[in-house]
Amino acid sequence: MEIYEQLHQQNFILQEELNKIKQQQPVSVHWDVRTLLYLGILLVTTALGILVYENIETIGHTAVVTTIGVLCAACFIYCFTKANKYAHTKVQSPNILFDYILLTACLLLLTFIGYLQFQYNAFGNRWGLAVFIPMVILFFCAYYFDHIGVLSIAVTNLAAWLGITVTPLQILEQNNFSDTHLIYTAIVLGSALVIFSIVTKQKNIKTHFAFTYKNFGVHILFIALLAAMFNYYNIYLVWFLVIIGAAYLFFTNALKENSFYFLVITVLYTYIAVCYVVINILSAMKDEGALYLGAMYFIGSGIGLIWLLIRYNKKLKHNAGI
Amino acid sequence: MQAYKYKDLYNKLVQQKTSEAFEAQYINADTFKKILEAHPSSLYTPNFFIRIALGLLTVVAVLFFGLLVWLISGADHDYAFVALFFFLCIVCYIALELLIKQKQYYNAGVDNVLMCCSITFLIAAFLTEDFSNNDIITSGMIILFCLWLCIRFTDGFMAMLSFVSLYIFVLLLCAKAGIAGKVFAPFVLMLISAVVFIIANTLLKKEQLLIYHVGCRAVKLLAIILFYISGNYFAVNEAGKQLFSLNENMPAVFAIVYWFFTLSIPLAYMLYGVLKKDLLFIRTGSVLSIISILTIRYYYKLLPAEIDMLIAGLILIALSYALIKYLRTPKHGFTFQNINRNKKDLLNAEALIIAQVFGKSNNKHKGFEFGGGSSGGGGATGEY
Secondary structure, X not given: OHHHHHHHHOOOOOHHHHHHHHOOOOEEXXXXXXXXXXXXXXXXXXXXXXXXXXXXXXXOHHHHHHHHHHHXXXXXXXXXXXXXXXXXXXXXXXXXXXXXXXXXXXXXXXXXXXXXXXXXXXXXXXXXXXXXXXXXXXXXHHHHHOOHHHHHHHHHHHHHHOOOOOOOOOOOOOOOOOXXXXXXXXXXXXXXXXXXXXXXXXXXXXXXXXXXXXXXXXXXXXXXXXXXXXXXXXXXXXXXXXXXXXXXXXXXXXXXXXXXHHHHHHHHHHHHHHHHXXXXXXXXXXXXXXXXXXXXXXXXXXXXXXXXXXXXXXXXXOOOOO | OOOOOHHHHHHHHHHHHHHHHHHOOOOOHHHHHXXXXXXXXXXXXXXXXXXXXXXXXXXXXXXXXXXXHHHHHOOOOXXXXXXXXXXXXXXXXXXXXXXXXXXXXXXXXXXXXXHHHHHHHHHHHHHHOOOOOHHHHHHHHHHHHHHHHXXXXXXXXXXXXXXXXXXXXXXXXXXXXXXXXXXXXXXXXXXXXXXXXXXXXXXXXXXXXXXXXXXXXXXXXXXXXXXXXXXXXXXXXHHHHHOOOOOOOOOHHHHHHHHHHHHHHHHHHHHHHHHXXXXXXXXXXXXXXXXXXXXXXXXXXXXXXXXXXXXXXXXXXXXXXXXXXXXXXXEOOEEOOOOOOOHHHHHHHHHHHHHHHHHHHHHHOOOOOHHHHOHHHHHHHHHO
């Protein structure tokens, strides 16, 4: 408050503006209430899941499947009747609750199809189909209703269909990176997602989705490339060159698009790759001096990168987003 | 006293405050532009992601610097390690002072990490060697050191750390003070929290301490949380068993008092927040009431967990739905409307203005750095 008064005394702020600031404005609890709502939905859906799991013997499978199916259908019907018309640009959702009901519908759909497959073997031995069908529906919903959250679930499902776990917390634990087939799949998927984000931007179809695609793509690609480098020990320098190439592309792109976020993750992934190569070379020396050299390398490279990042931070325009 | 120039700190604050006012559309773009133009600040605060990366890289550099010094010194017994840690603590502090003097880093990741490293090395130096009451002496030293860092670098996190050390210091003292100390420790701790809260609140009103407002507010928040924890039944009961090795649960008279605190404090916070229109108290009260419910559940399991979750979830959905409907038009000073709805557009506008303004003043004052305009960075972080 004092600052505004001082600015007013120095004739920067007009009297009417100062009055506006001093006037008791209503306090906005927008995000607080939204958080409560989200928490409530999370609690109810989780509790229902546990209840079904624990009481399956007494309730009976048919009853459970029917209930989930009916709930899911009800949510979808609500969404279809309320939704605004599809457009290539960003479409506003009709009301606050709409987004949450759509999310509930999509989550229930996943449970429903998973349950059908698990209990009734609805898709037989074609496990892929049980993931593929919800994935298609999710992508459709994401585009038709314009929901980035659903899009993220859809991309996660796409990766699952290819056999990769990409949820942020499990990406390192649950994937077997010594499986060469998985590494190549992940490299292809990561590149495809990045390319797709560029294409959608050029074609002007839901350009606000591009970040989600690119974000998933860049992380999957870099982690897969690093895994490839650690795994193919004999030709790790070849993979190192591939990483440097990819890093160069993302780095220049981040500078062009003024994206601090992609600049930072590109630099950090590349730093891991460089450190791996340096440690490899040092350990090949089989000499006590290597320890000293290593410590000096980390000090020097750390300070050097700090200097570099600060330099590029100043270069990037200040209207940069993420 | 401060490592930064007062003018820089003040101007940075002006930039932040006017950005807020501009975002809420209290002042127009012209006023905003004029104020920014007249209040340049040379403090360097980069974008949020850059800050994280700089922090991580600083950790790497400091760790390996420590390793290198250890290799060179060949320290192999406790006293040598004490000396080593003291040396590293001093080196971190000197590096911090020099970097701030030359580059004006202000919450740039590098300075935050160097402060934390300096404290960590100091704690390590004190705790390596066993001497009598070393935990009390250590926490006492950390109170003073953090307070100094807070004053010198106007850092809110250091203010909080200093308060936490004070809290631990008093707790350890109480543990020493015999049976009376142990029994009354929770009340002493509540008293300390209340006193710190009052001090922070008084300092917040002082105009000459404008640049410490962030720190004071952080301490206030921590004080109301610690006040609750000091009286929480679970915390008191378990701390009694663990720290003071009291046997089994506390006597019933005390139990009633602590259950009263556990249940009433969050409600009191929320009520106070609603009456005073203070979101800090409403939010803290809400989070603490969840902890109170978990505390009750820990001792009295009335229903299975999933039923509790279901009921809580349904209540939350009903409550938030009712609030959305009720606060559609502002009532009693609260509204559901999102005041910063056009944050992104405003941010872009703000950033454009900043770029324009500082592009200009760049020509006027020679040697003034473009990076000074990073008040936009403070706002841009809210985007992700």
